Amino acid sequence: MKKSSLLFLFLLLWTVGNAQQALWGGSQIVSPEINPDNTVTFRLFAPNAKKVQVTGDFLPMQKKQVPGLGEVEEPGVADLTKDDNGVWSFTTPSPLSPELYGYSFLVDGLKMMDPSNVYMIRDVATVTNVFLIDGEGSRAHYYKVNDVPHGSVSRVWYDSPGLGKKRRMTIYTPPGYEDSKDSYPVFYLLHGAGGDEEAWIALGRTAQILDNLIAEGKAEPMIVVMTNGNAVQSAAPGESAEGFTVPKMDVSRMNRGEFEASFPDVVNYVDTHYRTKADKHHRAIAGLSMGGFHSLHISKQYPDLFDYIGLFSAAIFPPQGAQSSVYEDMTGKLRNQFEMKPELYWIAIGDKDFLYEDNVKFRKLLDKNGFPYVYYESPDGHIWKNWRIYLTEFVPMLFK
C-alpha cells in the first residue's frame, strides 16, 4: 500500500518532468508577482549572471535611431539587482495600470523568457511572456477570463477557390450558440501585416472581450471570424504543411489584392456552415493596420456585404507597385459604398501612430465627398494596447 502511494507520487513527478523543482522544491521563484498595490516584481534565479535586465511595454518607451528609417521608439529596459541567493529582482517604482503587458529578460545581453512564467504569446517571429493587471471596472477587466458564460473557439479549414487552396481560420461562436436554433450576426476581424489567424485570439483577447461584453449586455451575441490575411499562406506558421518554419512575410505578394478579391469565399463558407443572419445589416468587418487596409478595400469592393466597417490604425493607400483592380478608382468605389449607406464607418487611430497623417488625408477625402464616418482618437501609437481598446469600443456599436 505504501509502495502504491509512492508510485503514484512518482508518477506525478515523472509526468511533471523538469518542472519538479518549480512545483515540488522548497523555495519557488515567483515571477512576475503582482503586488497588492499593482506594482510588479520580476525575479530570476541566475547566480552566474553579471547583468540581468527586464524589457517590456510596461516600461516607458525609448527612442532609437534605425538606419534608413530614422527615429523609432522601443520599450525601455530596467536593471534587476542580485541578492545573496543569486536571485535577481526588480519592482516597478509605481503601480501599473490595468492592462495586458509583455516582457522579456536580458541576461548579460541575451534575451530570454522568464522560466517562472509559462504564459507567452507569439507575435509574428517574436515570443514574449505576458501578465495581466486586472481592475474591476477597468477596460483590462474585459481582457480577463471571468466567471461568465464562455463562447467556443474553433480552428476550421475553409475552401477558397479564389486563392486556390484550403485555408485555416479561427471562429468564435457566442455562449448559447450550440444550445439555440437562432441565427447570429457575423463580425469579420482581420489581423495586421505579419500576423495570422491566431493574432486576434491571442494578443487581441477577442474571446475574453466578447464573452465579457456579451455577459454585461453591452454587445449582441455574434459570431467572430478571424481569417489569415496573407494570401500566400494557408495557415499560421507551424499549422500548415510547411512545418515548423521560421515565420516570414512575402511583402511582394501583399499588394496584389488577392486576399481582398477572394474575401467572398470566407463569407460564403461562414454563411453555409454556421447559423448566420446572411445579409448586409448583420455583417461587420474591421481590422488593424494591414487588416484595416483590407477592411477598407474589401468593403468598398463589395459594397453590399457589410453595414459596419472599422479601420483600426489602418494603412489606407496601396503601396507603390500595388497592382490590382481592387485598388483602382478608390473615390468612385467609396461613393458606391456610401450611396448604400453603411450603418457605421468607424476610424480609430492613436495620436502617435506613424499612419496618423495617412488617416488625416483619408478623413479629408471622406469629408470632401460628404461620406459620413465616426472618428475615435486615442493616445499612443501602433500597438496592441490600442487595438484591444478599439475592439472593446467597436463591438458594442454593432447590430443594434
Next chain:
Amino acid sequence: MKKSSLLFLFLLLWTVGNAQQALWGGSQIVSPEINPDNTVTFRLFAPNAKKVQVTGDFLPMQKKQVPGLGEVEEPGVADLTKDDNGVWSFTTPSPLSPELYGYSFLVDGLKMMDPSNVYMIRDVATVTNVFLIDGEGSRAHYYKVNDVPHGSVSRVWYDSPGLGKKRRMTIYTPPGYEDSKDSYPVFYLLHGAGGDEEAWIALGRTAQILDNLIAEGKAEPMIVVMTNGNAVQSAAPGESAEGFTVPKMDVSRMNRGEFEASFPDVVNYVDTHYRTKADKHHRAIAGLSMGGFHSLHISKQYPDLFDYIGLFSAAIFPPQGAQSSVYEDMTGKLRNQFEMKPELYWIAIGDKDFLYEDNVKFRKLLDKNGFPYVYYESPDGHIWKNWRIYLTEFVPMLFK
C-alpha cells in the same frame, strides 16, 4: 508615392516589432537546422556566455539520484562551441530518427528557450522548444501537418452537474463533419497527471495523427473529445477565471473518484451537441498514465458506455487514501464490464516504465479471471514518444 511605399515597409517593420533583426537583418541565426542527413544543428548567438549547452530528449538519457525516490533518468546534455562571431553551435553526431523532439538551451547553467525557434509546447509547468524530424513512411510522418483534408479543433465549455461547474474541453471533428449530415463515433482521450485539455492536442499531435490516418483510410472518421481530468479545475492554466497562475496540482483531490463518477456529463454533452452514434459500439475511451487510470475506472464504473478501452502506460491501482465508491470492488466491476464483452481492451506500456510492474499485476488479474485483452509493449518509459505511438496504434482498431 515613394513615401507611401516607405510607410508600408515601416508598417511591416513596426508590426513585426522586436523580430525585425531576425526577419530583416543580414545574417539570421537558423536554429534548429535539420540537415539533409537528419543530423540537427543548434545555434545560439551569445558572445558573452562562458558555456552554452543543449538538453533534450534527442540526447541519450542520463541517470540521476533523487533523494527519497532513488535513481531517475533525465535527458542528457551536450556542449556547444563558440565561433569568432559569438555564435555557439552543436551538431548531433549521428542522424536523428523521425520523431517530435523537445529541447532547451543552458547558458552558464541558466535554462532558456531558443530565441530562433518560435515553436514551443507547454507540458504542465515547463515549456520547451520543439522540432520534428519527418520521414516519409515513418510514424513521425503522422505527427506532421500534411497536405490532406483537416478536421476542426474547438475549445468548448460543457456543463458538469456532477462537478458543479462549467468546464473546458477540446474537440476534434473529422474532415467533412461540417459538410455532411452523418453521425460519427466518438473517442474520449484523457491526459496524464498535471496535464489538461491542451495536452493531447499539443504534445500528442492528435489532430495531425487523426487527419493523416483518416486520409490514408487507416482510421474511421471520428470525433475525438479531450477532457480536463483534474476535477478541481474548470480549464487549463490561463484559460479559467483563476488567471495566469502558476500551473500546479492538488494531489489531495485526485483520488476521490469525482472526475470518473461525473464522466457521463461529458458523454451527455457530446451526444446532445454533436452528431454522434450514441451507443456503446461507437464509443472508445483511452488515456495516458492518470488518464489510463481514469479510463480503466470510468469504463468499469459505466460498463455499458464504451466498447473500446485503451490503457496507455496506465496507473492501475488507486493510491493509498483514495476514497470513492468508484474504486470499490475492482474485480467485481471488471467482471460486469467483461460480461458485456467490450470489442477491445488494449493495454500498452513501455518496458522501462515505472508502472510496468503494476501493469504486470493487472494483466495477471485479468488472466486469472479470463478477461480478454490485447497487450502491446514498446521500448522506453513513461514518455510522450510512447503515447503518440500508442495513439497511432489504437485509433486504426476503433469502430471497424
